Amino acid sequence: MSKRFAAAAAMLMLSCVLNAESPAQAALQRLSAAIQIKTIGERPLSPEGEAAFRDFHALVQTAFPQVWSLRDEVPDAAYSVLYRWPGRDPELAPLVLLAHMDVVPVEASSASRWRHPPFSGARVEDAVWGRGALDNKASVMAQLEALNALLSEGFVPRRSVLLAHGHDEEVDGRDGAARLAAHLEARGEKAWFTLDEGGAVTRGIIKGIDKPVATIMVGEKGYVSVRLSASGTGGHSSTPSQDTAIFRLAEALTALQAAPMPRRLIPPVAGMLDALAPEMPWAAQLLIRQRWLFEPLLLAQLDKSPTTAALVRTTMAPTLLQAGIKDNVLPNSADAVLNFRLLPGDRIEDVLEHVVQVIDDERVAVSLEPEFSTQAPPLSDADSEAMQVLRDAVGEVFPEALIATGIVLATTDNRHYASVRENGYYFAPFNYGTTTAAQIHGIDEHIGTQEYLRMIEFYRTLIRRVAG
Ligand SMILES: [Zn+2]
Numbered sequence: 001m002s003k004r005f006a007a008a009a010a011m012l013m014l015s016c017v018l019n020a021e022s023p024a025q026a027a028l029q030r031l032s033a034a035i036q037i038k039t040i041g042e043r044p045l046s047p048e049g050e051a052a053f054r055d056f057h058a059l060v061q062t063a064f065p066q067v068w069s070l071r072d073e074v075p076d077a078a079y080s081v082l083y084r085w086p087g088r089d090p091e092l093a094p095l096v097l098l099a100h101m102d103v104v105p106v107e108a109s110s111a112s113r114w115r116h117p118p119f120s121g122a123r124v125e126d127a128v129w130g131r132g133a134l135d136n137k138a139s140v141m142a143q144l145e146a147l148n149a150l151l152s153e154g155f156v157p158r159r160s161v162l163l164a165h166g167h168d169e170e171v172d173g174r175d176g177a178a179r180l181a182a183h184l185e186a187r188g189e190k191a192w193f194t195l196d197e198g199g200a201v202t203r204g205i206i207k208g209i210d211k212p213v214a215t216i217m218v219g220e221k222g223y224v225s226v227r228l229s230a231s232g233t234g235g236h237s238s239t240p241s242q243d244t245a246i247f248r249l250a251e252a253l254t255a256l257q258a259a260p261m262p263r264r265l266i267p268p269v270a271g272m273l274d275a276l277a278p279e280m281p282w283a284a285q286l287l288i289r290q291r292w293l294f295e296p297l298l299l300a301q302l303d304k305s306p307t308t309a310a311l312v313r314t315t316m317a318p319t320l321l322q323a324g325i326k327d328n329v330l331p332n333s334a335d336a337v338l339n340f341r342l343l344p345g346d347r348i349e350d351v352l353e354h355v356v357q358v359i360d361d362e363r364v365a366v367s368l369e370p371e372f373s374t375q376a377p378p379l380s381d382a383d384s385e386a387m388q389v390l391r392d393a394v395g396e397v398f399p400e401a402l403i404a405t406g407i408v409l410a411t412t413d414n415r416h417y418a419s420v421r422e423n424g425y426y427f428a429p430f431n432y433g434t435t436t437a438a439q440i441h442g443i444d445e446h447i448g449t450q451e452y453l454r455m456i457e458f459y460r461t462l463i464r465r466v467a468g
Contacts, residue, residue, distance in 0.1 A: 024453055027141075027145050027452075027453065027456060028123060028128060028449060028452065028453075029123075030059075030063050030141060030145070031121070031128050031133075031137065031138060031141045031447075031452060032121030032122075032123055032128050032130075033059055033063075033121060034056070034059060034121070034132070034137045034140070034141050035119065035120075035121035035128065035129075035130035035131065035132050035133060035137055036119055036120065036121040036130070037052050037055045037056050037059065038052045038103075038119055039052045039053055039056050039101050039102050039103060039132075039167070040052070040102065040103060040104070040105045041100075041102030041103065041104065041167070041168050041169060041170030041171045042105075042171060043168065043171045043175070045078075045079075050079075053078075053079035053101070053167055054079075056079075056101055057079070057081070060081075060144060063144075064144050064145075064147075064148045066148065066151050066152070067083055067144055067147050067148050067151065067163075068083075070083045070084055070085055071083055071084075072084045072183065074179060074180055074183045076179050077175070077176055077179035077180050077183065078167060078168070078175050078176060078179075079101070079167035079176070080101075080164070080165060080166045080167045080168070080175075080176035080177065080179065080180055081101075081163075081164075081165045082162060082163070082164050082165075082180050082183065083147070083162060083163040083164075083165075084160060084162050085147060085151070085157055085160060085161040085162070086157075086160050087157045087158050087159040087160040087161070087467060088156055088157070088158050089158050089159060090160075092158060092159035092160070092192070093159065093189075093190055093191060093192035093422065094159055094160035094161065094162050094189065094191050094192060095159060095160070095161050095162065095191065095192055095193065095195075095462075095463070095466045095467060096162045096163075096164055096184075096191040096193070096194045096195070096417065096421065097143050097161070097162070097163050097164070097194075097195050097459065097462075098163075098164050098165075098166070098177070098194055098195065098196035098197075098412075098413055098414060098417070099136050099139035099140040099143055099163070099164075099165050099166075099196070099197065100136045100140070100165065100166040100167070100168075100169035100170070100173075100176075100177075100197075100413055101136075101137065101140055101165050101166065101167050102166070102167050102168055102169055102170050102171075103131045103132040103135065103136075103137065103170065104131070104135075104170050104441050106118040106119075106131055110442075110443050113443050114129075114443050114444055115129070115444055116129040116130070116444075116446075117130075118130055118131045118443075118445070119131060123449075125446075126448060126449050126450075127446040127447060127448050127449060128446060128447055128449070128452060129444070129445070129446040130445065130446070131445055132445070133445045133446045133447040134428075134430055134436065134439060134440055134445055134446075134447055135197070135440045135441065135445070136169070136197050136428070138428075138430060138447050138452055138455055139197060139428050139455070140165055142429075142452065142455035142456045142458075142459055143163050143165075143459050144163070145456045145459075146456050146459035146460040146463060147161065147163065147459075147463070149456070149460060150460060150463060150464070155463075155464070155468075157463065157467030157468070158467050158468065159192065159466065159467045160467075161463055161466075161467055162191070164177065164180045164181075164194075164413075164417075166180070166413045169412070169413045172372055172411075173413045173416055174416075176413070177413035177416040177417070178416045180416075181416045181417045181419070181420050184417075184420040185419060185420050189420060190420055190421060190422060191417065191420060191421035191422065192386055192421075192422055192423075192466070193380075193384075193386040193387075193390070193421060193422060193423040193424065193425055194414055194417045194421045194423075194424045194425070195390070195424075195425050195426070195427060195462075196412050196413055196414035196424070196425075196426050196428075197412060197426060197427075197428040198217045198220060198408035198410070198412050198414065198426025198427070198428070199214070199215035199216050199217040199406065199408070199425075199426045199427035199428070200214075200215065200427070200428055200429070200430055200431065200432035200436075201213070201214045201215075201398055201401055201429065201430065201431050201432065202214075202215060202431075202432045202433075203431055203432065203433045203434075204433055204434050205432060205433070205434065206276065208279070208280055208281060208284070209276055209279045209280070209402075210279070211279060211400070211401065211402050212398065212400055212401040212402070212431075213275075213276065213401060213402045213403075213404050214394045214398050214401040214402070214403045214404070214427070215272070215404050215405070215406045215427070216387070216390060216391065216394065216403060216404075216405055216406075216425055216426070216427045217268070217405065217406050217407055217408045217425065217426035217427065218268045218379055218380040218381070218382050218387075218405050218406075218407065218423075218424075218425060218426075219266075219268060219344045219376065219377065219378075219379040219380060219407045219408070219424075220344075220376060220377065220407060220408035220409075220410070220411060220412055220414065220415060220426065221310075221314075221341040221342055221343060221344070221376050221407060221408065221409055221410070221411070222341070222342030222344075222346070222347075222348065222373075222374050222375045222376035222377075222411075223339075223340070223341060223342065223372065223373055223374050223411050224339075224340050224342065224348045224351060224368065224369075224373040224374075225319070225337050225338065225339045225340070225368070225369035225371075225372075225373065226337070226338050226340065226351065226352065226355055226366060226367070226368060226369065227335060227336070227337050227365075227366070227367050227368075227369055228249060228252055228253070228335065228336045228337075228338070228355075228359070228364050228365070228366060229333055229334075229335050229364065229365040229366075229367070230245045230246075230248040230249035230252060230333060230334045230335075230361075230363060230364045230365075231245055231248070231332060231333050231363050231364075231365075232244040232245030232246070232247070232248050232330070232331070232332065232333070232334070232363070233330065233332075234329070234330045234331060234332035235329075235330050236328070236329070236330070237327070237328045237329060237330050238328070240330055244330055244331075245323060245330075245331050245332060245333050245334040246323050246324070246331065246334045248334070248361065248363060248364060249323070249334040249335070249336055249364065251361070252336075252359040252361060252364045253318060253336060255358050255359055255360075256316065256338070256355065256358050256359065257316075259354075259358045260313060260314075260315075260316060261313050261314035261315075261316070261340075261343075261346060261350075261351070261354055262313065263299050263302075263303055263309075263312040263313040264299070264312065264313070264343070264345075265291070265295060265298070265299060265312060266312075266343065266344060266345060266379070266407070267379065267382065268379060268382055268405040268406055268407050269311045269312065269406060269407065270291070271382055271404070271405040271406075272311075272404040272405050272406045273288045273291075273298075274288065275402060275403065275404035275405070276402065276404055277289060279402065287301070299312055307409075310341065310409050311406070311407065311409075312343070313343055314340055314341065314342045314343045314346045314350075314351060315340065315341045316338050316339075316340050317338065317339045317340075317341075318336055318337070318338050318339075319337055319338070319339045320335075320336065320337035321334075321335070321336050321337075322334070322335045322336075323335065337369060338355075341409065342375065342376045343376065343407075344376040344377075344378070344379050344407060345376070346376070347375060348368070348373060348375055352366060352368070374411060374415060376415075377414070377415045377418040377424065378418065379407075380423035380424050380425060381423055382405045384422070384423050386422065386423050386425075386466075387423065387425065389462075389465050389466055390425055390427070390462070391403055392465060393458065393461045393462040393465050393466075394427065394429075394458070396461050396465075397429065397454060397457055397458045397461050398429070398454075398458075408426050412426065414426060428455075429454065429455045429458035429459070430447060430451055430452075430455060431448070431451055
């Protein structure tokens, strides 16, 4: 335990004693303490990074000794932790709640723009402030709070309840979530369902819908980056041939922009439209209700804005461009990197085939970027019994919200569990308003006091409904 942490732990204990009359205040203080520990997701972990994760473990051990004692040893999962609360009926598949302890760093240049310092855990303006307040320490801590509360009430779950807390989600989860999933696989375990971040209670996000919408996602997009490497005749720029690498690359890019991957309506997106239709203007309702007839029109409509376009197709974003060394030298090659986010059903191979076919030029080499790629995991069942229980829990805690399905546009740790679960869902019970997107991985990340307490309530309710 580092000195800095020892002091923080002492403060935490003291404040818990002082606030003994208010469990809510104590929970908020624990979230604040969690935010103050700089568990930055990075690979490899620096010595400070390793110390931070040890401090985080010590915080959990101090705050929730009973939960901490439920750990499964997973030695090769580094700082990721798997908590196992055994159920009365070993025949029942477990519930696995996911969350990640790591956070993205704060750029030095932006730290001063925060209203309250990013690792202060400040409890002001009726909120708790800092990196991780939403993504994703609130989920980590709220799940621990819920488990701890149920344990102390003497609740005994019917089916096992597992918490799987990763330490490297922000750098792809391969040393954390992937190892925890492999551990479950080795034990021959299959979750009834996993629940991770990705959906939320959106407020004012969907145009024309005033009511809050709780989005329970049933899948996530895949990820791949593709490099185009165009070759051409190099030499002096005073006598250029038309066969230049840069023009060749430009032609390839123009062709690709004109021929995006085909769009289509996948079931969870159709389900989302169905759920929202009653709140929409008459014309939109008609398009959705009669989509056997109007699907092309509906797809064209959704394709108009970047967020809804991402729901109906594999997107392509040119992100890197490299060529040339000097203004009077023609380069022999020119490269571009395109980042694709795969709609479930489209495979990495499909993207490569599409790119090669559209470019149709042997002098543009097409290759996968090696760092990171992942297929979209299979979609989960939006009508399963598990989904119904999840819907009921969301409805109980957020009675004001419509409930809709959908897919997560980013990647999450949940994909690593695809082979060790019946279904995987995505919902973190916090509010996602118009300013939230700028806070996650941005500045002024914070969570409202009542909002956080409701998160704890949600996980408690869910565990009771799933395992009661
Ligand atoms: Zn996250």
